[in-house]
Amino acid sequence: MNPTRPPAAPVLALTLALVTGAATAEPRILTVYTYDSFVTEWGPGPAIEQGFEALCGCDLRWVTAGDGAALLSRLRLEGARTRADVVVGLDTNLITEAAASALFAPVAQDAPYDLPVEWDDELFVPYDWGYFAFVFDRARVPEPPANFPDLAASDLRIVIQDPRSSTPGLGLVLWVKAAHGAQAGAIWEALADNVVTVTPGWSEAYALFLAGEADMVLSYTTSPAYHLIVEGDDGKAAARFDEGHYLQIEVAGRIASSEVPDLAEAFLAYLVSDAAQAVIPTTNWMYPAVTPAAGLPEGFATLMIPDRALLFAPREAQELRGPAIEEWRAALSR
Template sequence: MRHTILAAGLTTIAGAAFAQTPVLTVYTYDSFVPDWGPGPAIEAAFEETCGCDLQFVGAGDGAALLSRVRLEGARSEADVVLGLDTNLTAAAAETGLFAPHGIAPEGLTLPVAWEDPLFLPFDWGYFAFVHDTSLADVPGSFEELAASDVSIVIQDPRSSTPGLGLLLWVQHAYGDRAAEIWAGLADNIVTVTPGWSEAYGLFLEGEADMVLSYTTSPAYHLIAEDDPSKAAAPFAEGHYMQIEVAGILAGTDQPELAREFLAFMLTEGFQSVIPTTNWMYPAALPAEALPEGFETLITPDSALLYSPEEAAEIRDAAIATWAGALSR
């Protein structure tokens, strides 16, 4: 009898071990993970339906995500990478580390068409320089900014997707004159930070007049803080667009769960969290579903965007131009 009971107990323990809750690990950028970011609400919403343990892991800023995944290779513990953008997707695809998602996205509200077998969008926005409304003589172009005494904080394009977006913004707007523009901006730059969070924090601490961020950033202050004192400066050249994406790693041991997460990413349960936590435009939510306050944001007269292939082709040269101008 004791042997029977013991055997039954061992069977129960073994069954419990095999029935462990599956874990889905998602690498993302640091600002996605904190309590004030989208991570916690999205984790709770997805876990209600997946029967899994969703774990977000902060891995620096957006561009640092690709560096980490490339370094870890097939040994990576991540199942999904969330937070690359279209300026990096061609380089990410070339690693061979990402698997096709097999999802036909429906209900996308991006301002551009979307076709990518490896990556799906979750939000988008326009880069902009954010300032306090008390700032006198707000520059309305890169040339005006370079000619002014206005101080700015920007992000490193080698580790930060906004930093890379700024380089491509200048390159798209000025082409062969990009080096001249950067030479003019060099004395406006207070510092270059590894990521967006550090740069925006310095701006809020009064260390600079303007910070590279997004046209949607003032919505945070207006909606979350009831503070209308921040604004994004409209630039005559137009504004460069960012589309943020997620992809499944080919080495995942949870391929179906990873695919389920990407499908969930385009549902209201995920998308409705984005506007007031990531402070971006959701990729699959109509404009009328945006919270009150978003209607006050500037809309660029011209949207600038390189294709993923074009961005990959000019990235290294744009970084070299930027680094050369700032080192003089």
């Protein structure tokens, strides 16, 4: 049943169904909220929709918001009124708040995850992950910096995202915090003259980098795989930082008030199954949470793998976020 119809409609539909006995004729609907790039023709959405609909005999409907933060913001605006059955695309920095909304129900899924950290969360299922990294063009930057102090001492120009409007931007602020703790503010002050500009989101920053406005851009270690696999360009690389690299783990969860909890649970199972996980690398350009049976696509083997993974536990990330952003703002406002 579609809960968006005005109240009279379900009654009417039910009556009609009773009269005609057509209750089973219409497939059930599963509404999945996700971020916009997930469902474009280049994203994993179309393949996952097709695969899951073939299994469930249901109708999967996408509803999108700009990014993970926009997704959570939309859920909060909708509150108990949300039509979502499943939400795909929050990350570890957002899940404490998502949990606090009390909208999510525990999930039964437990897959053999290949994450750089232990996964133990009863509300959310990880479906892909990646390391944040500064991406550069080998021809323009022959000797990339080996850590944040190195980068700050160089005259390399970087473009980053605003932690107040973008999830990668927030990831970078937490990365510096995780790597340098109490010294994070000093690192940002030293980095200030390297920062060309701060963009509202990832795509603006990446476009500036490709247009030659900066030597390096904050992105993911997996970004060079796109250029290699789609464009046949092996000139892009991610700089290895010896402090370690901060992780982004993207997760999905199901809404407690869903009228199709069985479908929601089945979708989450499908999301971490081989069929869906095999689609992730070359559509979302992230590492799949469960390595597909056929392995990672060729080209992923060439990617830089950090020596150490950094990640704050969700609650810690939530507590550190405000002060870390304020530290960033103060240092770059000088």
